Amino acid sequence: MRFDVLTLFPEMFTGFFSSSIMKRAIAKGLITASAINFRDYTTDKHRTVDDTPYGGGGGMVLKPEPLFQAVEDLKRDQTESPRVLMMSPQGEPFTQHKAEELSTASQLIMLCGHYEGFDERVREHLVDEEISLGDYVLTGGELPAMVMIDSISRLLPGVLGNESSADEDSFSTGLLEYPQYTRPADFRGLKIPDVLLSGHHRQIEEWRRHESLRRTFHRRPDLLETADLTKADRAFLAKLLEEEPS
Known part of the structure; x- marks a missing residue:
């Protein structure tokens, strides 16, 4: 299974992907995981990923261009269409049942937001599903993405040492x-x-x-x-x- 995380802070995933069960699963080739800085998909010299909201208001909103470019690049040459997930407190609550459903996908692209969130066009035209860990707000989507990857990965064949462990959780x-x-x-x-x-x-x-x-x-x-x-x-x-x- 392949996980691609679009984030402004890829360094947050370094320890996560190189420790414990995740490290072993990646080493055995059961999982492919990457944290990609979608700032790399900007085209201006300042590498701008956010701007002020139309209509006024506090905070900054993530621009659609780099996210669309990043997702389109990750989808290119894929035989199966990846599922694009947005980490959002407005999304469907993440449950064990949802983890089991997502574990059947071949590739998940996970969008981690910051600031005041995403331009609505990302939500409406780029994302397949919005997922929430609970009725609270975090500073970014990185921690929810890690929780989801951990929960989904342990359901994949061969990831856990004891194949029956996940069945009895x-x-x-x-x-x-x-x-x-x-x-x-x-x-x-x-x-x-x-x-x-x-x-x-x-x-x-x-x-x-x-x-x-x-x-x-x-x-x-x-x-x-x-x-x-x-x-x-x-x-x-x-x-x-x-x-x-x-």
Whole structure:
């Protein structure tokens, strides 16, 4: 998969692309990633990327010319049309489901804004989708782009050491992930649940499912409205509801 990030601060991605799982994925050829300064696509001697807004107002607006030129250059000679994403607080909320959808693309071009944002013609005629990390505003789109690349990359085959890891993550099943433990089994008198030492895989799976349901019930009950629940799941949730203080 190929990620191309258009940014005024490509140096912000140096450490991100050269560390941890991202570094290994790039080294194995599973991912191609680049941070491109779209100031390089300006044509005036001052390399201008922004200007004052028509109609007045504070701040500066990113000009359409360099962004159109950059995206058109990245699309040139591609056999499949890349998806162009704008990092924007006005966009669709980024979720695990969205990450899974985007992980099927062959190339993502991500636009990182600054100042007062983009000229509206970029939004209307260049971008396929606008994506938001949440209902808040950041100084630029670089951090959201990194979060999205990390989330999407770990879903690609071969990126994670354990292929089943992503399948059991929180939100992948529609529920929050169950608690995890490792050695020692008894740490300062704090013991792990006995079932995890039993060796009974069926009982362990049932415990994990129940704990996932319990955690979701207490922390994110809204997720239960759309989760794929069995009759046994619903019976367990009904029991949890009965245990709630009135």
